[in-house]
Structures are given as structure tokens and as C-alpha cells.
Amino acid sequence: MDAFYASAEQAAKPSLRGKAVVVGGLGPRGVVATCSYEARVFGVHSAMPMAQARRLAPNAAYLVPRFGLYREISEQVMKLLRELSPLVEPLSLDEAFVDLEAGRAAWDERSALLAGEKLRADIRAVTGLTGSVGLAASKMLAKIASERAKPDGLVLIEPGTERALLAPLSVRVLPGVGPATGDHLRRGGISTVGDIAEAGEDELVRLLGKAHGVGLYAMALARDERRVVAERDTKSVSVEDTYDVDIHDRVRVRGEVQRLADRCVQRLRAARLSGRTIVLKVRRYDFSTLTRSETLRGPTDDPAVVREAAARLLESVDTTGGVRLLGVGVSGLADYTQEDLFAQARTAAEEEPEPLPAGEGTAEEAPEEPVPAARRRWHAGHDVRHAEFGHGWVQGSGLGRVTVRFETPFSGPGRVKTFRVDDPALAAAEPLPLVERGVPPGSG
């Protein structure tokens, strides 16, 4: 999908179409998750600190991500992909590999092109959004092709042309080459994929170590035998929070770790998993990050056990100077719930954890405690309903006021009105569907 989150927001909010839109964390330490192509013109890009984005594009719309909406759209697209082949490997909400041969959806260049164009049309019809398709003989090349196809395009890499195509490209196009490896290679006189092929496998292994070197050399020769795997088991579950202001108070740090442990266990249970290794993550005031872990004798999904382990791990960490991030994770997962009976017995007399009702969703979907009207938070970009003016979305809030633009995916750009944050006529609302009767916005 092209600029996925930002495109979804533009589809939902007619007044943002054709405008610079930036989606990400809006706090003082937020970063850009995705931005529209209009925002990229100003130099804004993913992973950029939000403060920097605001300097580059002060007039862009800044929105908080709405993962529920993106997940729904993602499921629609993944369903279309599974109609092509049983071998679909999602990489994220907006990207997936599909083995077209395994699904007999394509067997040569011509049939692949037809399947690709039909898929793009189907995505557009079902979601109202544009997607790009890369067609090639391997995952690596399909990925490179899809990058070149964006936005709203299709690129096929013809068999036999792969090495010539790769040779002049930066090493950074290869999977697994990020900033650090890129610098490392450049210092070794290697900057293009062709340079890697020329350097030879021994030199790559010398520079990067066995696994990375051998793998990268093969990629540079366009050799990529990785299969498309439909189902991957989750290996770990974690939650982490970056705080707007560093936490110095040790008591508060302990409290936050307990809260994170509980949230992590809720996720774990929602996924019907348990795990043996508890991991505590601490990012200090100077951005140095350390982890401490402890492996239990058996897997657990008991909140008391995870809380205790996390608290023990915290005791070995010096937090003077302040912490900017705390995280709690569980790995060494078992796909069944095997209670640690020893730990259960040990904590039986303690505070009883609140079990999640069977089949309930994750923490973020759980109904929230009723919040007094005066303390309600209005998140930029989230949908609202007003008793008189109908459906709209929060443009901004502050100083006891909230500004709402009243429009829907099919309304055309709407009017803006401002209310008191505690206005009883205003309520949070669910996102509206982006397509009506299978007709995308703007096409009818």
C-alpha cells in the first residue's frame, strides 16, 4: 500500500486530499510513522522526529495513528491476496509476499502482469486506496520491484536482467543492510551491489561475519532462495512506553514497570500464549539502552509472576539520571497456557490478578473506564459525532477547546467548528467505511 496510514486518513477526510498529511506520535518525543507524498516534498519521511517534521512542513495536518482502521483495511487486502494463493506472508499491515505460482495465479510474465494489474484494481475497488505491485522471481527482487513501483504502479523484473539491474544500486537496497552495515561496507570501499559481487564472498565474511556476509553476497548475485511462508509463530510479546519527560523517581519507575508487566500479560493472554523469559528494557536519559532478562523454569502467563520478575530485574539497573523509556517483554513462548504451578502456589495469597474474559480483545480494544467529561482527551484525527452537526474528526485541541471538522469519506470537504472539551453534545465515534457499495470515493 502506498503511504498507507496517510492515504487511509486522506480517504476518510476529504479536506486532507491533496494535502500534506503526517501520521505519528504527537507528543514531544513522537516520530513520523508515515506521511503523504505531498508531505514528502518538504523532506518529511518515516522515522523522522515529529518536531523536525513540523519545522519542515508547518502547515501539514498532524494526526495520531488509528490502528483499528488500518487493521480493517489490511484484512480486506490480505483477503484479496489469499484469493491469489494460499502462500501469503504478511510483513506488516500494508505489505505482503505472495507466491503466485503456488496458487496457480501466474505461471509466466504475461499471466503475472495480468494478475498484478487485476489485484491493483481489486484493492482500489475494495478499499478505495492504491497499492503497488512488484513481480519477480524472489522475495528480495519482488520487494525492490514494489519499491520502484510506488506510488500506484506495477514493476516486473524480467528473469535474466536481475544482476544488471542490481549492480549500480546502493547496497542499502539489499535486505539487512541498514545505516550501520552500509557505513561498514562503505569504509571497506563497497558502496554498490556490484561492488559486493566483485569483492567476493570471503571479503564479505571478513567484513560482516559469517551469516551476514554469506547471505549478503548471495543477495548481491540475485540469489535468494527464501520461501514464502504463510504462517509464522510469534516469538515474543512486548510493550514499551517512551515518556514525555524523563522519570527520575525510583518509586514511579517501579510503578510503571508493574503497569507494563500487566499490559504485556494481557497481550500474551489475548494471544493465548505463555512464555519462559521475562525481559526488562530501560532506555536512559542519554538514549543508552539496556535489557535485563530472566528465564523461569517453565512458561507462565501469570501477571503476578511477570510483575515479580520484572521488579527483580529492575533492581539490577541504575536509573539515576532518569529514564526515557521502559519496556517489559516475554519470549520463549509456548502456544498453550501452561501455568507455573510453583509460582502459582507462591503467589496464591497475593492480590488476585484480573483474568481476561475468554475471547476478549487486547488491552487497547478493551472498554475504557468512564472518563469525566472535563478530563476527556480528544486525539487529533480521531472520529467524533456531534448531536447536531453529525460525524466529524478532531482537528486539534487545547486550552479547554476542541476543533472539529465535520465531514465523511463521501461528503466533500466540511466545515470547522470549535467546542468546549466537555461539550456534552460531542462524543467519540467509530471510523466510517471508506467505500460505499464497492464504489471508491471520487469514482462515482
Next chain:
DNA sequence: TCTGGGGTCCTCGGGCCC
């Protein structure tokens, strides 16, 4: 400019066992 959140995989050192 000042760096999110959720993951995956690899490396390396140390301890333990055979």
C-alpha cells in the same frame, strides 16, 4: 534534529556438561 513501538535475527561471552 534528537531520535516510537512492535517485532526478528545474529553475535559473543560465560557457564555447564560430557
Next chain:
DNA sequence: TCTGGGGCCCGAGGACCC
């Protein structure tokens, strides 16, 4: 009893990806 090596697990850290 001392020394060494291989294999495995654990813990920590780093790099990378979206």
C-alpha cells in the same frame, strides 16, 4: 587432578525491518 574442546543454554547487545 588438570586441561581442552564441542555443544547447548542463557543473557546482553546490536542491527534491522515496517
